Structure formats: structure tokens, C-alpha cells
Amino acid sequence: MDFASLMSKAISNAKPENLALGSNKQYIKRADIESQRREQYELEQRAIESERAAKLLQKRKREEEEAELIQKRKEKQRKLAELSSQQRKEREAAEECARRKRLGLPELIQQDNEEVEVDDITDEELFQRLRVMGEPARLFGESHKQRLQRYRKIGTVMTNSIIPTTLELLEEKDMKVTTVPKDKEGRHFLFRQLASYFTMVMTEWENALEKEKRDTFASKAAHNAMRQSRESMVPLFRKFEKGDLDEGILEPIVEIVKAAQDRRYVDANDGYLRLSIGKAAWPIGVTMVGIHERSAREKLHENDKGHVMGDEITRKFLQSIKRCLSFAQVRWPPEDIRQLMG
Numbered sequence: 632m633d634f635a636s637l638m639s640k641a642i643s644n645a646k647p648e649n650l651a652l653g654s655n656k657q658y659i660k661r662a663d664i665e666s667q668r669r670e671q672y673e674l675e676q677r678a679i680e681s682e683r684a685a686k687l688l689q690k691r692k693r694e695e696e697e698a699e700l701i702q703k704r705k706e707k708q709r710k711l712a713e714l715s716s717q718q719r720k721e722r723e724a725a726e727e728c729a730r731r732k733r734l735g736l737p738e739l740i741q742q743d744n745e746e747v748e749v750d751d752i753t754d755e756e757l758f759q760r761l762r763v764m765g766e767p768a769r770l771f772g773e774s775h776k777q778r779l780q781r782y783r784k785i786g787t788v789m790t791n792s793i794i795p796t797t798l799e800l801l802e803e804k805d806m807k808v809t810t811v812p813k814d815k816e817g818r819h820f821l822f823r824q825l826a827s828y829f830t831m832v833m834t835e836w837e838n839a840l841e842k843e844k845r846d847t848f849a850s851k852a853a854h855n856a857m858r859q860s861r862e863s864m865v866p867l868f869r870k871f872e873k874g875d876l877d878e879g880i881l882e883p884i885v886e887i888v889k890a891a892q893d894r895r896y897v898d899a900n901d902g903y904l905r906l907s908i909g910k911a912a913w914p915i916g917v918t919m920v921g922i923h924e925r926s927a928r929e930k931l932h933e934n935d936k937g938h939v940m941g942d943e944i945t946r947k948f949l950q951s952i953k954r955c956l957s958f959a960q961v962r963w964p965p966e967d968i969r970q971l972m973g
Contacts, residue, residue, distance in 0.1 A: 757782060793833045793861060794826075796868045801827040808889050811882055815874075821885070822871040828888055829868075832955045833861055835962050860954045863947035880906065880945070884952070891956055894965040899956055900972045907949050 752760070757778060758768040766785055769778060790796050806828045812818055836857055844850055870876040876884075883906035890899035960971060 752779060752782075754778075761785075792830050793837060794830055794864055794868050796826055796830075797872050798823050798826045798868075800830060803827075803831060806831070807892060808885050811878075811885055818874060822874060822876075825884065825888060826868055826871050828892070829864060829952075829955060832959055832962075833857075833864070836955070836958045837861075839958075839962065856954060860951035863951040866944045867948040867951075887952065887956070891959050894960075894963060895970050896956060896960040896965060896972050897970045900953075903949070903953055903956065907953075 754775060757775075761768050761778075761782055764782075764785060766781075770781075773781075790798070790800055792800060801823055806824050808821065808824050808828075812821060840850075840854055840857055844854070867876075883902050887899045887902040887906070890896070890902060957972065965971060
């Protein structure tokens with residue numbers, strides 16, 4: 632037997648049984664291995680996800696049961712507290728009746744002291760209205776009365792003007808002011824007139840600047856001045872709404888607006904100067920004659936002082952009024968040229 636026949640016999644004896652049975656697959660593709668690994672991974676992930684979902688369901692169910700138990704416990708405590716309070720009141724009332732009967736005093740008359748608020752709203756309806764307005768239905772530690780007050784405060788209607796206000800604005804024909812009335816209704820109407828006039832002037836000012844808007848320094852400065860005046864007028868409008876404007880400021884403002892509506896801008900400017908810096912003499916040199924201080928001397932010119940130095944808010948809205956006058960004489964020029972401010 633030669634070498635070739637011996638080698639072929641050895642090779643045939645060394646072949647595995649599966650090849651002998653007809654299986655000719657000698658290797659495995661990497662894609663098959665990756666597919667098997669992916670299938671195994673997906674099976675494991677599905678098992679983990681199902682286990683997590685089951686745990687979450689059990690946890691949610693357990694939390695709902697605990698919340699229900701807590702709610703029942705609170706309800707039971709509330710009923711017990713109400714029952715205890717009622718029993719205590721009945722016991723105290725019985726003791727008081729026995730004491731008064733023993734002393735020979737007349738019996739007490741039972742009175743119902745429950746307060747019923749006018750225009751009250753139930754909690755369910757109040758929650759619904761607050762949610763519709765985009766507000767939280769309830770706040771921490773908030774009672775029903777506080778929630779109702781918050782709803783009414785939020786529900787206050789504001790005008791959609793250049794300066795939002797709760798005052799109902801008037802038409803131009805009804806803005807004519809005369810004097811400061813004494814009654815409450817008249818003063819409220821006066822505040823509406825003043826708010827309407829300043830709103831009209833600020834709106835015209837804004838429209839005029841929008842028409843002549845340019846990318847220049849002067850145009851930007853004018854827009855900034857208008858925007859600053861609008862923001863500074865907001866505290867004045869809030870005083871109009873509350874009706875608590877000082878009498879020493881209200882009367883000069885009415886005088887200024889009346890003169891501006893009559894297109895007497897020089898007179899309006901004089902009123903502004905009296906309001907802002909006052910008409911008291913500025914001390915230069917000798918401020919007092921004599922060596923003795925007179926009693927109540929400081930009250931002689933108490934009404935002559937100006938309001939521009941009172942506080943920052945007052946100074947700002949007075950300055951805004953002056954800017955409104957400067958624009959008004961351009962928008963509504965006077966018939967008499969001598970009434971133009973310098």
C-alpha cells in the first residue's frame with residue numbers, strides 16, 4: 632500500500648459523523664450569530680419590561696389603596712371632630728341652661744350666626760372657572776374665601792389700551808374736564824376723563840412715532856422717551872383706579888389737562904411748573920429777617936412747595952405729563968401762536 636492510499640484512509644477516518652451523514656456546513660455566518668444574539672437580547676428586554684410593568688402596576692395599586700385609606704381616615708377624623716365639637720357645645724349649653732335655671736335667670740335664645748356671603752360660588756364651579764382662566768385651582772393653605780377673592784381679583788376686566796386700566800375709557804367728546812367735584816361719583820368720572828385723555832395722547836404719540844420710524848439715533852431716542860413715559864404713567868393710572876390721588880396733585884393736573892384741551896399750552900406749562908417746583912421763592916442770600924424764630928413760620932408757604940422732589944414715582948409721572956404736553960402742542964397746535972411752549 633502506497634503513501635497516498637494511507638493518507639486518504641486516515642483522512643476518511645478522521646471526518647466527523649455529521650459530515651458523513653450528509654451535512655456539508657463547515658462554518659457559521661456572523662449575521663446568524665448577530666441575529667441569534669439580537670433575538671436573545673429582545674427576549675430578555677421583553678421579560679424585564681413585563682416585570683417592570685407588573686411592579687409598577689402593583690405599586691400604583693398599593694398607592695391608591697393607601698390614599699383611599701388615608702382619605703377614609705381623614706373623613707373619619709373630621710366626623711369625629713364635628714361630633715365631639717357638637718357634643719361639647721350641647722354639654723356647655725345644657726350646663727349653662729342648668730346654671731341659669733338654678734339662679735333664676737331667663738333662658739338663652741338660640742341664634743344662628745352663620746354668615747352667608749353674597750354671590751358665593753361652590754368649590755367645584757370655582758375650580759372650573761379658575762382652570763378656564765389658566766390659573767391654579769387651589770393654592771397651598773388657601774381657604775374658600777381667599778380662593779374666591781383671588782378669582783374676583785383675577786377676573787377684573789382690563790382695557791386693551793396702551794396703558795391697561797380697570798377704568799372704563801370715554802370717547803373724546805366726553806373727556807372735557809372742568810373742576811374737581813366733591814362727590815364720589817363725580818370724582819370717579821373725573822378719573823375716567825383723565826385716564827381717557829392721557830390714553831388718547833399716548834396712543835397718538837405712539838402712532839406718530841410708528842409712522843416716522845427710522846433706524847437713526849433720534850428715532851430710537853424718541854421711542855425710548857415714549858416708552859419710558861408710558862411706564863411712568865402706570866402708577867398715576869393706579870391712583871386713578873383707587874381714587875386716592877392727593878388733592879394737592881389732582882387739582883393742578885385737572886388745571887393742566889383743562890388748559891391742554893383748550894390748546895392753551897403756555898398756561899398748561901405754567902400749571903406744570905407750579906405743580907413740579909412750586910411758586911415759593913428760592914432762598915438766595917438772607918433767608919430770615921430778625922434774630923428770633925417766629926412760631927409756625929414754616930406753615931406760611933406750606934402750599935407753595937413743589938411735588939417734584941416728593942418721591943421718585945411722583946417725579947416720573949409729572950415728567951411724563953410734561954412730555955405729553957410737548958407732543959400735544961404738535962399734534963393739536965393752538966390757534967394762537969403765543970400759546971406755543973418754548
